[in-house]
Every structure is written in C-alpha cells, then in structure tokens.
Amino acid sequence: MSSTVHRERVPVGLGALTIGAGPAVVIGGPGADARWISLRDRRDGLSAAEAVAAARARWPGPVLVEPSCAADLPVIAEGADGAVAGAAWMRDLALVRAVARLGLPVILRRAPSATLREWLAAAEDCAAEGNDRVLLCESGDGTARGGLVLDLALMRAARELSGRPVLADLGAHLGAGAGLPAGHVAGLEAGSEAASGSGPEAGCGAGSGGGGGAPAATVHENGAGREDGPALAAAAVAAGADGLLLPPGSAERDALAVREAARIIGAVTRQEVPASIPAAREAIDRVDAALAVLLERRAELAMTIQRLKPVGGFAGRDADRERRLVAEMARRAPTLGETRLAPIMNAVIEAGLHLAEERRPPPPN
Ligand SMILES: O=C(O)C(=O)C[C@]1(C(=O)O)C=C[C@@H](O)C=C1
Numbered sequence: 001m002s003s004t005v006h007r008e009r010v011p012v013g014l015g016a017l018t019i020g021a022g023p024a025v026v027i028g029g030p031g032a033d034a035r036w037i038s039l040r041d042r043r044d045g046l047s048a049a050e051a052v053a054a055a056r057a058r059w060p061g062p063v064l065v066e067p068s069c070a071a072d073l074p075v076i077a078e079g080a081d082g083a084v085a086g087a088a089w090m091r092d093l094a095l096v097r098a099v100a101r102l103g104l105p106v107i108l109r110r111a112p113s114a115t116l117r118e119w120l121a122a123a124e125d126c127a128a129e130g131n132d133r134v135l136l137c138e139s140g141d142g143t144a145r146g147g148l149v150l151d152l153a154l155m156r157a158a159r160e161l162s163g164r165p166v167l168a169d170l171g172a173h174l175g176a177g178a179g180l181p182a183g184h185v186a187g188l189e190a191g192s193e194a195a196s197g198s199g200p201e202a203g204c205g206a207g208s209g210g211g212g213g214a215p216a217a218t219v220h221e222n223g224a225g226r227e228d229g230p231a232l233a234a235a236a237v238a239a240g241a242d243g244l245l246l247p248p249g250s251a252e253r254d255a256l257a258v259r260e261a262a263r264i265i266g267a268v269t270r271q272e273v274p275a276s277i278p279a280a281r282e283a284i285d286r287v288d289a290a291l292a293v294l295l296e297r298r299a300e301l302a303m304t305i306q307r308l309k310p311v312g313g314f315a316g317r318d319a320d321r322e323r324r325l326v327a328e329m330a331r332r333a334p335t336l337g338e339t340r341l342a343p344i345m346n347a348v349i350e351a352g353l354h355l356a357e358e359r360r361p362p363p364p365n
Pocket residue numbers: 302305306309316317318319321322325348349352
C-alpha cells in the first residue's frame with residue numbers, strides 16, 4: 001500500500017489557516033482558530049443551509065461542517081471551508097469519496113477500532129477522487145467500561161506514514177459546555193454510532209433532533225472527565241498533533257486551558273520555520289510563553305532553596321554551582337554556548353535572589 005511509505009509532510013490550507021506547519025491549531029470552541037458544526041445536531045430545527053449560514057454569520061474565520069447524510073453535501077460545498085467526515089462515515093467508502101469530491105479539505109475521523117491501514121486507505125480514497133487535502137483526526141476507541149480513549153501512538157504513526165496533518169479529538173475529555181450535567185461528556189458520537197449501529201444516513205433531515213447525533217451526552221464511566229482536557233491536549237501535541245478538535249459547545253474555561261497547554265508544549269516540541277516577520281514574532285511569543293512558565297517555576301524553586309540554605313540570599317552565593325549549571329545548559333543550547341548563557345543565567349539567578357531577599361520573613365526578635 002502506498003500509504004505505508006513515509007511521505008513528505010503536506011500541510012493543508014483551511015481558509016487563511018495552514019494546518020500541519022507552524023503551531024498546532026484548535027478547531028472548535030471559544031477562541032479557536034477555526035470552528036466546526038455538526039448537522040447531526042440540529043436541535044434548533046434549522047435546515048442544513050440555515051445552520052451553515054448561521055455559523056458563518058457568527059464567525060468570520062474558517063468553518064467546517066459535518067454532514068448528517070449525503071443530502072447535506074451540496075450545502076457544505078456551497079457554504080463551508082471544509083468537511084468533517086464523522087467516524088461512522090469512515091466505514092462507508094462511497095460516502096467518504098462523495099465528501100472528497102466536494103473539493104474541500106476533509107477531516108477524516110477514525111472510526112472506533114479502525115486500524116491504521118483502514119484509516120489511511122480511506123484517506124487514499126479521497127486522494128483517488130482528486131482531493132489530497134485530507135486531515136486525519138484521531139477520535140478514540142471505545143473502552144469496555146464506556147467512554148473513548150485516544151490512541152496517540154496510532155495518530156503519530158498516521159502522521160509519519162501519510163505525511164498528512166493529524167488532529168486529536170478531545171471531545172471525550174472536555175465538558176460540552178452548554179448545560180450538560182457534571183459527569184457527562186460530549187462529542188462521543190463516534191461511540192454512540194458504533195454502539196447503536198446507526199449508519200451515517202440515520203437521522204438525515206432538518207431538525208433531526210440529534211438522534212444519535214453529536215454531541216451526544218454520554219456518561220463517562222472510566223473516570224476521565226473535563227479536567228483531562230489540558231493534559232490530553234499537551235500529550236497530543238507532544239505526540240505530533242497538528243491540531244485539536246474541541247466540541248463546538250466547549251466552555252470558554254476549558255477551551256482556554258486546552259489552548260494554553262497546546263501552546264506551551266508546542267513551543268518545546270514543534271519545529272517551526274516561519275517565513276515572515278509576523279509569523280516569526282508569533283513563534284517567538286509562543287517560546288516566550290513557555291519560558292515565562294519555566295522562569296516562574298524556577299523562581300519559586302530558587303526561593304525555596306534560599307530558605308533551606310544555612311546562609312541564603314546573596315551572602316550564600318555559590319559561584320561553582322553557577323558555573324556548572326551554565327555548562328550543563330550549554331549542552332542543550334550549543335548555539336548560545338557558555339559565553340552567552342552565563343550573563344543570561346546571572347540575571348535569572350539574581351532575580352531569584354532579589355525575590356528571596358524581598359520575601360524573607362523578618363527574623364524573630
Ligand atoms: O544552588 C544554590 O545553592 C542556590 O542558591 C540556587 C542558585 C540558583 O538560582 O540556581 C542561586 C544562587 C547560587 O549562587 C547558586 C544557584
């Protein structure tokens with residue numbers, strides 16, 4: 001199979017957004033880089049065209065749309081920047097091909113328990129329709145106790161082998177936002193499709209009332225819940241995710257925490273080669289965000305050690321320890337080297353010592 005050969009990385013454009021080069025993007029939820037809606041979840045009784053138009057009217061950026069059935073495809077071709085092929089669709093290659101023929105970027109969600117080979121073959125089917133703009137979205141496998149678990153190793157392998165951008169669907173690890181009781185999670189339509197055996201044609205038509213549709217609230221029995229979002233986002237980005245898919249109804253607090261985790265871990269793990277001054281500045285901003293987190297943590301540790309040392313603060317300075325610490329850092333930062341690192345670390349260490357002296361509790365009298 002051609003997809004088993006390691007391919008060149010092929011970023012995919014989505015409106016003005018590029019996925020697969022640069023930082024990991026967030027699709028869905030407040031403050032996202034792109035938004036998506038599912039036509040399988042039209043509880044408001046809007047027609048497909050009205051739902052897409054409403055999504056467009058609310059947001060100027062890229063909009064992706066998940067069809068509820070093949071009849072929705074013309075509306076998507078007309079009004080969306082990309083199509084989301086639901087996990088159940090992946091099993092129906094005729095439908096996958098029909099989505100590909102729209103000519104829009106396609107997010108291909110992995111069906112629960114689908115193998116890497118099946119997933120990549122579905123992407124190749126899109127390519128065979130003349131549409132190579134395919135993003136692979138890891139949506140998780142069902143667990144024996146309910147809920148879904150993301151296979152990040154599989155996601156990473158898919159990225160390596162296909163060269164295509166990969167996304168991680170965090171739907172099962174975030175609250176749905178709008179009004180779901182605690183203990184429920186959203187975005188598990190892949191699991192519910194699989195469980196009910198309902199195919200992608202089920203529930204087609206305006207106002208289908210979300211029968212089997214996303215986001216179907218499901219009790220998450222394995223204990224994972226909304227607090228997992230940032231940890232899973234960080235793990236996914238570290239594993240190579242080019243983007244994160246969040247439920248459209250994510251709470252702002254959850255979306256913010258996920259974005260921050262992706263930003264910090266991405267600054268450390270993703271190689272970037274920005275081609276313009278604004279892009280380079282944005283990349284520097286991300287690295288500075290990670291630096292700030294580490295500097296804050298270091299300052300706290302430096303204050304702790306000053307409290308513990310028999311002679312803390314400037315009076316207890318240890319030049320030998322400082323030299324060794326700089327030499328150790330130079331191993332990881334060879335471009336800067338010891339000569340340039342030394343004054344940087346001197347400033348960092350002195351900031352910690354000043355802080356420690358300012359915050360030193362007054363001596364007992
Ligand atoms: O390791 C110590 O003894 C510290 O006090 C910590 C620390 C630092 O911030 O890394 C600060 C001052 C010393 O001169 C050396 C190192």
